[in-house]
Amino acid sequence: MQRNASRLPTYLFIVGTHTGLIFFLYAHATLRTTAYAHWQPAIVYICIEALCLFLLLAGLARVPGKDFADLFIPLGKVASLLLLAPLVAYFLLVSLMVMRSFAELVRIMFVANTPMWALLALLVLLFMFGAFMGGDSILRANVVFSALFLPVLLFALSSCFKNADFHYLYPLWNSSFDFLRKQEFYSSMFVVSPFLVIGMLPPLSPLRPRGVFLTMLPIWALCLIALHIPILVFGTPAARLLVFPFLATMDSVSLLWLVFDRVTLFYAVSIMAFVSVHASFLLWSIGRIVHKRFPKCPEKPVIAAAAVALFVWGLMIPGWDWLQNMLFWETWLRILAVFAIPAAVLWRGLILSRRRAAS
Amino acid sequence: MRANSCLADLQQAAASREDLKIEPFVLRGTPVWIAGLESLIQRAKTRYELLGSLPEISCSFEELAARLFGEFVPSSELLGKLLQGKLAVLSGDGSRAFVLESEPAELRRTVDLPKEETIVGAPSAAFVEDLNTNVGLLRQTFVSADLQVEYVSLRGSADKRIALVYLRSEAPPQLVTEIRGRLSAPSRQPVRSDQALISQLTGTRWQLISPLYNTELPEQVSEELLRGRVAILMDGQCTAAITPSSIRNFFAMFSDKHFPYPLMLAIRAVRIIGLLVALLLPGLYVALIAVNPETLKIELALSLAMSRLDVPYPAFIEIIIMLFIIEMVVEASLRLPKSIGPTITMVGGIILGQAVVQAQLVSNLVIIVLAATTIANFTLVGFNNALTIRFLKYSIVCLSAMYGVMGLFAGLIGFILYMSSIRWYGIPFMRLR
Numbered sequence: 165m166q167r168n169a170s171r172l173p174t175y176l177f178i179v180g181t182h183t184g185l186i187f188f189l190y191a192h193a194t195l196r197t198t199a200y201a202h203w204q205p206a207i208v209y210i211c212i213e214a215l216c217l218f219l220l221l222a223g224l225a226r227v228p229g230k231d232f233a234d235l236f237i238p239l240g241k242v243a244s245l246l247l248l249a250p251l252v253a254y255f256l257l258v259s260l261m262v263m264r265s266f267a268e269l270v271r272i273m274f275v276a277n278t279p280m281w282a283l284l285a286l287l288v289l290l291f292m293f294g295a296f297m298g299g300d301s302i303l304r305a306n307v308v309f310s311a312l313f314l315p316v317l318l319f320a321l322s323s324c325f326k327n328a329d330f331h332y333l334y335p336l337w338n339s340s341f342d343f344l345r346k347q348e349f350y351s352s353m354f355v356v357s358p359f360l361v362i363g364m365l366p367p368l369s370p371l372r373p374r375g376v377f378l379t380m381l382p383i384w385a386l387c388l389i390a391l392h393i394p395i396l397v398f399g400t401p402a403a404r405l406l407v408f409p410f411l412a413t414m415d416s417v418s419l420l421w422l423v424f425d426r427v428t429l430f431y432a433v434s435i436m437a438f439v440s441v442h443a444s445f446l447l448w449s450i451g452r453i454v455h456k457r458f459p460k461c462p463e464k465p466v467i468a469a470a471a472v473a474l475f476v477w478g479l480m481i482p483g484w485d486w487l488q489n490m491l492f493w494e495t496w497l498r499i500l501a502v503f504a505i506p507a508a509v510l511w512r513g514l515i516l517s518r519r520r521a522a523s
Numbered sequence: 524m525r526a527n528s529c530l531a532d533l534q535q536a537a538a539s540r541e542d543l544k545i546e547p548f549v550l551r552g553t554p555v556w557i558a559g560l561e562s563l564i565q566r567a568k569t570r571y572e573l574l575g576s577l578p579e580i581s582c583s584f585e586e587l588a589a590r591l592f593g594e595f596v597p598s599s600e601l602l603g604k605l606l607q608g609k610l611a612v613l614s615g616d617g618s619r620a621f622v623l624e625s626e627p628a629e630l631r632r633t634v635d636l637p638k639e640e641t642i643v644g645a646p647s648a649a650f651v652e653d654l655n656t657n658v659g660l661l662r663q664t665f666v667s668a669d670l671q672v673e674y675v676s677l678r679g680s681a682d683k684r685i686a687l688v689y690l691r692s693e694a695p696p697q698l699v700t701e702i703r704g705r706l707s708a709p710s711r712q713p714v715r716s717d718q719a720l721i722s723q724l725t726g727t728r729w730q731l732i733s734p735l736y737n738t739e740l741p742e743q744v745s746e747e748l749l750r751g752r753v754a755i756l757m758d759g760q761c762t763a764a765i766t767p768s769s770i771r772n773f774f775a776m777f778s779d780k781h782f783p784y785p786l787m788l789a790i791r792a793v794r795i796i797g798l799l800v801a802l803l804l805p806g807l808y809v810a811l812i813a814v815n816p817e818t819l820k821i822e823l824a825l826s827l828a829m830s831r832l833d834v835p836y837p838a839f840i841e842i843i844i845m846l847f848i849i850e851m852v853v854e855a856s857l858r859l860p861k862s863i864g865p866t867i868t869m870v871g872g873i874i875l876g877q878a879v880v881q882a883q884l885v886s887n888l889v890i891i892v893l894a895a896t897t898i899a900n901f902t903l904v905g906f907n908n909a910l911t912i913r914f915l916k917y918s919i920v921c922l923s924a925m926y927g928v929m930g931l932f933a934g935l936i937g938f939i940l941y942m943s944s945i946r947w948y949g950i951p952f953m954r955l956r
Contacts, residue, residue: 274815274929286926290933297944304953305943309936422820429818433932440936 173303174369175379179314180306181358181445182383184438186390187317187431189265191409193352194391200400201338205349206391210384212502213356217380219506220359221373223513224366232363232505233456235512247508248453251360254501255446256470257494258357263287264478264487266439269408273432284478287443292471294444295451296464300368302448306441313434320431321393323417328396351491353498358442360501363509364449407484447471529598530617533558536602543605545613550574552581556613563608564625572626573610584614593621634660637739638761639906645778649739654684654758657741661688661754661763665745669693675706677714684758685714688744693751701948702753702766717764720755724766725947731914733907734947735764736772746777767947769954773798773908797902800895801912802938805842806923806931808892812838814927831886839924841885845893846917848875853897 197205227235232251236244267283275283294302343349359380365371394409397416406412414428424430451467481487530545537543542562548555550573557573559566577590588595593612596604601611601620610625634656637649646664650657658672673687685706689699705724712719717735722728724735735755738744739762744754747765755764765772774794779787812831816824834841852871856864875893879885896916903909915938922930945952 270929274818274927278926283926283929286922286930286933290937293937294940297940300951301940301944304951305936305940308939308943308953423823424818425820425824426818429928433928436929436932437936440940444940 171369171372171375173307174365174371175375176310177303177306177365177441177445178358178362178376178379179383180310180438181361181442183314183317183386184262184435184442185355185358186383186387187321187410188262188269188435188439190355190387191391191394191403192407193355195394195400195404195409197346197349197352198338198343199404200335202391202395202400203336203388204338204341205343206388208344209353209356210387212353213359213384214377214380216356216502216506217359217362217376219510220363221371221376223506223509223511224363224371225373226513226517228370229366231365231367231452232509233453234367235509235516237457239512244457247505248457250497250500251505252450252453254357254360254494254497255450256473257497258354259291259443259446259470260474260477261354261487261491262439262443263291263474264481265484266436267478268484268487269411269432269435272408273411273428281479284475288471288475288478290440291443291447291474292467294440295447295467295471297444299364299445299448299452302441302445303368306438309437309441313437316430317434320414320427320434321389323419323427324393324397324413326419327413327416328393329399330396332395332397332399333392347492347495350499351495353495353502354491357498357502360505361442361445361449363505364445364452447474528618529601529613529620530556532598533601533611533613550582550587550612551577551579553584553587554615555584555587556615556617558605558611558613559625560605560608561628563606563628563630564610565628568626569610584619587612588621591621591623593623595619595621631656640739640743642740642776642778644781646740646742648741650741650756650761650763652759652761654686654756657756657761657763658686658688660741661744661756664741665748670748673703675703677706677710683715683760686756688748688754688756688763690748690751693749694753695751698751698767698948698950699753702755706755714757715759717760720757720764730945732768732911732942732945732952734768735766735907736768736905737762737764737907738905739763740777743777767950767952769952770942771955772905773903776904794902794904797899798912800899801903801909802916802919803931803935804892804896804899805846805916806919806934807928808888809838809842809920810923810927810931812888813924814930818928827886827888830888833883834886835884837924839920841889842892842920843917845875845879845885845889846896846920849893849897850913 194202194206194209223235224230233248236247238244239247263284267280267287270283271278271280294305297305362371362376390410394403394406394413397403397413398406398409403409410431411428414431415426417427418425419427447467447470448463450470451463454461454466455463481490533543533545537545540560542560543558544561544566545556545558548557548570557570559569573591577587582590587593591612598620601622604622605611608625608627609622611620611622613620631653632651634648634651636647640649648660650660662670662672667690669690669692671687671689671691675685675687677683677685687699687703687706702724705726708723710719710723712722714720714723717733717737718728721730721733721735736747738747741763744763744765748754752765752767755766757764774791774797779790782790811819812827816828819827831838831841848871852867852875856867856871859867876890880887880890900909900913903912919931919934919938922934924930926933943951943953
């Protein structure tokens, strides 16, 4: 009982970080990869994530209690920098993208007249505050967020089925697999990236690979559902044109008995909680990794510097199109982070466990 | 050392403490001096009992001490003992002295019903100001050899006596050691209040959430002791401070357990909803009226807009003014004599409920929001906890005025993150066990 209770925050955290992305950017990212039969790229993404997660967990299980920094720093100055710098850069990029897109969504939904700098300032301050509180605090807060916001989010989602037309699912099969040749497929691969945060968890809470995989099963099911909700409501061609397919889908729902005009409100506030958890944890991880690599740099100033960088960078992005372009440019970084880091973790895990066995 | 140093010292002390009485007395043939503070002890009764407890044979001074269970103390400690309400017996030449328990003056309240925490269907004896009585109440509530009581001596003459109470089998030893260590560390200010106690325990005075959960119910304390917490009882306080506090203390009480389990869950759910309402409702009002009216159904948005058609200032100012007035009413009625209380309630009720709306200074809806917020606030367990939420809702109102619904939830997310980051003695505040 005690053991299970202590792992619950970890599993909920994995759900939370994924939720922030699945119901937010996932549908748009996957929809643009191909013209129809979107379950194919979605399944490929799931397989990629499962494979990388397997590598990561296999590595981490061999060296309990160690995170990315602990594993890579003993490799020496240059090698550790070569592995950790892209990881930190990638964490920063994911936070930036999540923050900037969320600001965009909020602007569309709630505060059309508020200047972007004011929105970004609020979000950055919130993320920085979370990061200052530390990784274990974020994990605990996420338990409360899950209790408060997951039911709300699921309610908002299920209300979308009111307008669903299941004929939009066809055609089911796309034998060309054209998405594999499109750059969109690779630039959208950030949707599988939340699993990387698991690499920062071991010092906070022990991981059990089987438990993590069992947690991923409903998440993957949700991925497929989240992808198909806009398709079921609007049809594939229309859904592909939308920047925030989810938002548009929610906006189409009208519940007479509800005090609020649209269920979008519920959707946006729940997403905000999970986006905050994700981004705060990424910022904290950046602080952690930099502090471990350069012990003279204390964590909090590093986090503050990263937050300032996020803010400035976020302001420099003029609009949504530019954000999409940025996704293209940093595809290489993403592929490195998603494939090379878990492989390196496995390699380090094997070496360290063998060394321990020998001694 | 002077021959009659004890007597001389006491006489010197009595010069500026006129309630300190020193008088010659003959105890079974031995001339002695007896000294005590007449404000703390009943002199006549004490003298009578002193004679009654001795056999009718002549005794030496040492024999007297032995028969009366006296404790010899040096001259330097004598005054301190007398200030604790003890009686001193000095030898005829005034060179030696022993102290013994005396009949105390009737300064203490008897055990009574709780004044602040009214409970339904549960034992309702409450703590009083006297430390020994309070420890006794705990011993009576929790009959077990496991119950440990430690008196911690704090430095400085103005400090009060403090007792640490815990269960040996439940409280983690490192927690008890940690609390004991922090209490015995040198303090910057005399530890006479909860604030000083908090700063002694945590090293800071700037925490919004207290590490102590105060209760005046012995039953509640024994419940918390079973959860491995430590109770700190301070002489002169009619509450026990349980530490480390947790989020549970915002909505759970032992008396809930007198109801069937599903009903208990329902009661606690009401309190949790109360917490959210007290924290969010004023902010939600500002957000929906001033920033995001479009999120409401059009009929509702229009009727809300109608209700504040003639209100001359923004929703933020409107609600802040009314919240302050409510705060003042709550604050004023706390210390009002019982006979004047209803007057203030009536004046407050009429002013807030009728006149302000009729004068079109605020809208009807604000009154409803305020009433709901205030009531929700007092569903929370513990006055301290309610105060924290009362205070924090202002930050959420400000964020809502700036960012609307998004600001409201940013505030809530920040609040939860803050609560999650709190640790007392390494134990997280956000835990349900």
